[in-house]
Amino acid sequence: MKVGILNVTAYSGLELVRILARHPEAEVTSVTGRSAAGRKLAEVFPHLTSIPLTVTEEITETVDLVFSALPHGASAQKLAGLLDQGVKAVDISADFRLRDAEAYRDWYKVDHPAPEYIEDSVYGLTELHRDEIASAEVVGNPGCYPTAAVLGLAPAVSAGIIEPDVIVDAKSGVSGAGQKLDRAYLYSEVNENLRAYALDGGHYHLPEITQELVALDDGSEFKVTFVPHVVPMTRGILATCYAPLRPGALGAGVGKQREVQDLYKSFFEGEPFVEVATSPPTTKQTLGGNSCVVYPVVDERTDRLVVVSCIDNLVKGAAGQAVQNMNLMFGLDEAEGLRELSLYP
């Protein structure tokens, strides 16, 4: 199986290279990049010395699947041509996440460049859309924040135990911002610092979260407040999700705690990459690995459900989930190439 990566020099593109290097069935044969075109990948990123690829402007090989780590807009445009030729695609950009071209325009302030492919595309949150992904031509790989938030809330929404009124307070390492050259991302500015952002107008991952929660709740309205924060670390997302318990949905007293645990464990039973923890998880448990660790707890003083959800934003939040989806699209074991333990400490 031959694979191409569009814009390999993005952090998520490089993470694909790392993961696929150990994949027994897939071989990366063509990688593109703009500023690095013509150079060996290992020259630009010396940790890849053992990878003999050269960066080109366009995909130069016949490939079975392309991953795109291009910016949104550019991504769908480039993928449209490849999809026309029958190449399958997993798009790590935002272009195939929203089911609705108008919502796309509202949030991204541009017309969708390939609206004809939206309908056939599948939202690639693997645990929720496994079957559709298996037969999809193009998968819109979820954003990092939505992956953590939706997996954290899915069992509760699906079981109807919470009101459609949630708050997602998410904290992310700074690699999610990629290699953007802006004072705000310099080491001296991020280190020993903490900030909330996207408070005015909202973050463009919000509609994605809402879309998936609504779908799980049979289409009801969902009030979602989503506030992302930048934390001084490179990798990792921890989303703390809050929602009022629906009155009467759970039994009374301390039993609630166990009831919620059971409900979560049962929802994710057999999932290779979601773990329901029995004590509060840390992002480090997921460092470099494809797992999502979810910890639900009932705040009995306020009858609120609190869920902590941790991922590595570049793995389950990007490249790892993309490979998980690729595996499904080609009938492989879903966990192929993704079984590595997390790095600790």
Place this chain on the structure above:
Amino acid sequence: MKVGILNVTAYSGLELVRILARHPEAEVTSVTGRSAAGRKLAEVFPHLTSIPLTVTEEITETVDLVFSALPHGASAQKLAGLLDQGVKAVDISADFRLRDAEAYRDWYKVDHPAPEYIEDSVYGLTELHRDEIASAEVVGNPGCYPTAAVLGLAPAVSAGIIEPDVIVDAKSGVSGAGQKLDRAYLYSEVNENLRAYALDGGHYHLPEITQELVALDDGSEFKVTFVPHVVPMTRGILATCYAPLRPGALGAGVGKQREVQDLYKSFFEGEPFVEVATSPPTTKQTLGGNSCVVYPVVDERTDRLVVVSCIDNLVKGAAGQAVQNMNLMFGLDEAEGLRELSLYP
């Protein structure tokens, strides 16, 4: 004015030394510590080479005021003796924060060692209790999280624009945990890691937050969910506070944003250490300084108020506010010794 510090070797005790070294009216003349007793302070903490103090087991000088950085329980016990002798006190421990000895027992699992002093003590959140502090014999210096959270919510609660149903999602640098020798606080464990804690049973700063919000809201019930997180940085707290707007409390449309800003600016008018920001603040703006930067914003999609509040946990969240309170107790300019700009970057 002579000042003593109980348990000076705690981070908050050392921060008192740093701040008071530049205070023109107060002189630290006696500092205690257990394991360091008999040693020069500068031997144990070499950044204090210029400070000629020796650590002793007990306060050895006649002092006008003591700060206590002792653990709770031990603190009130030791302070009781000093208060009996007419020494004023600012207690950085939790012993004089809760107005109610029973609540104290519930949360701290011990009987209050000096309940007779509770009634006369004042909760030292300076901006809310300035007048009582000025005439107090003993001040219970607020916890770091409550300082950030209550200052962030006070204008809204006081004006009655939010429902008594708030979520405080707080993120803190690890110096708040002091010098506790536990694997969880080792560099290799905190670095590149993020975790929520105190999810089962609640954090002991919760009753303090609730107590103050209830007082601001004329005694109504208040539902408060408080989830603290440890972030890989040394200093700084950012509290993100969420509450539903009370229907009709604000006008409609985009005017809400400005209305809330105005309300906050007016509430904190003239405050030397609270700044109402017009863009999302960062903890680094407060590094080493006594300021609290508050940023209120309305999430119009959900009619929720979101407030971001930043402090340096060791300054406004501990030693700085303690000095601010001391200044009031002795009729000095409230800002004396506290005017230093933050360290940046």
Place this chain on the structure above:
Amino acid sequence: MKVGILNVTAYSGLELVRILARHPEAEVTSVTGRSAAGRKLAEVFPHLTSIPLTVTEEITETVDLVFSALPHGASAQKLAGLLDQGVKAVDISADFRLRDAEAYRDWYKVDHPAPEYIEDSVYGLTELHRDEIASAEVVGNPGCYPTAAVLGLAPAVSAGIIEPDVIVDAKSGVSGAGQKLDRAYLYSEVNENLRAYALDGGHYHLPEITQELVALDDGSEFKVTFVPHVVPMTRGILATCYAPLRPGALGAGVGKQREVQDLYKSFFEGEPFVEVATSPPTTKQTLGGNSCVVYPVVDERTDRLVVVSCIDNLVKGAAGQAVQNMNLMFGLDEAEGLRELSLYP
């Protein structure tokens, strides 16, 4: 092939678990620990949820090889018993690194607990002792600093181009200190801080470095100054090595640079885990991987050789090299289990 790990709860023990989990030929069947004995490994270290091992006090299975992550002294004592039974061993402690029991006593201030095994043991710097390791019963896995320093200097010493008078200025992430509960290793103390240590009396990795350089130089005297530093990061060692060029050993002018590069490339030709870089390496290039990246450069103003050498202290500096040695001892491909790319960023 069955493998045991003594003191699995040390960082190097846990790193062995991580690496061996992907090793196709070796299975970890027994792991010991003192404080964690009786508990599931995954309970104590939740990132290991998928590993079904329980910590025991002693090795409970018949194993072909044990790794020891015990402290020195305790390690040789425990290993002696297992070696007597014909189990092979790779000792990550310092007990089988020095060829000389007296030097051991001088540096470690205790008598060697199993001197009878010293002579048959092999110093496990794989690239220098490959053949002896292949037939060894017990391998003394090198210290992290010596691994970086000796690989950085070996080609130059071996070719006789430098004087036997070197300075190794080494900088290490703090995971090298393990989980030692000491104020010096708390996050708040290590973060935004930098220090040199072991300046009085010398670091116990010094005799190891000297021993290997002397051996490479046919036994001449070697003056070595070794100063280690703690850097605020978790993993990674960068050793900067300095030595005067032997007069006349290299040609004149700019050709020296190339001559040295060629000499290094030729020395390490075919090595799976040593890379001779053509631009200054960074520790991040080695994060989580088993490689050592070496960069030699001539300071023409002073006729000094400067070599920068980078490793991940827990992989090539501990567990990775231990597995590399195990592979050799069992006739496996030396790189088995060790081919993962480094984590970036």
Place this chain on the structure above:
Amino acid sequence: MKVGILNVTAYSGLELVRILARHPEAEVTSVTGRSAAGRKLAEVFPHLTSIPLTVTEEITETVDLVFSALPHGASAQKLAGLLDQGVKAVDISADFRLRDAEAYRDWYKVDHPAPEYIEDSVYGLTELHRDEIASAEVVGNPGCYPTAAVLGLAPAVSAGIIEPDVIVDAKSGVSGAGQKLDRAYLYSEVNENLRAYALDGGHYHLPEITQELVALDDGSEFKVTFVPHVVPMTRGILATCYAPLRPGALGAGVGKQREVQDLYKSFFEGEPFVEVATSPPTTKQTLGGNSCVVYPVVDERTDRLVVVSCIDNLVKGAAGQAVQNMNLMFGLDEAEGLRELSLYP
């Protein structure tokens, strides 16, 4: 006393604002900047809310002294005009550090823009040139690395106890690179990473170090190898300096250690900002303060002097020393505005 700052938006310019805000005799009345011109300083750097300055393109007030945080080249050019008008200057750029216009051209690859001022300028390493600084019109404020290295070596060179053959292995926080927008300075690249740089051709602080050591040694030749490293922290420099002891310069045996300590203590006696430590210092001891902590030790195995020297690169390594020099130039107490204790932890 009125003071202007050229290019205030540089980290060293902002640090000047922080330090001068507490200076009782100097008032910053005019600050320049290019991209921020026309904006309030507090808008661009919100931690400066209490500072009412507006950034302008040129100095708009009559000032007694200007600090320049402009890039080299631009700095001398701009200062020449102001010096002509009788304004005194402390130049934080490199333009007035080298005594020799040719050396300047060799290292900076441009002609010096105001060579006529070189002769009258003074190298502003306060401890070595105090008297000349007091009467200077223009002071070339030292580079951060030379400040640490030269103070670390000055007593030894001056006493003639070392050979003129030194190695300076220096490690710096990344704020020394300013706000340069380059992938290499992004948080994700610097964090958990360590690198040496300027290995080919040498760092432009080298001639400054050599110039000062030669001057201290009565003009003999000096071989200096200087290798700087970037460490994942914001502030702080630790320079580890190595030099062979001159045979016979010190007595034999353990007395050497004390002899060197005494020599250092005597050299720096009475210095307000240099501390000779009796145990290895850490950069954190200097965080935010103007001190340089020096720790000399004899490596008796190799008869080498090792000196560890720590500063805050933005204070003693830039803005703090600049203010120290300004104080001297105006006959003020040298320590005015610089007595703040370091931030800890």
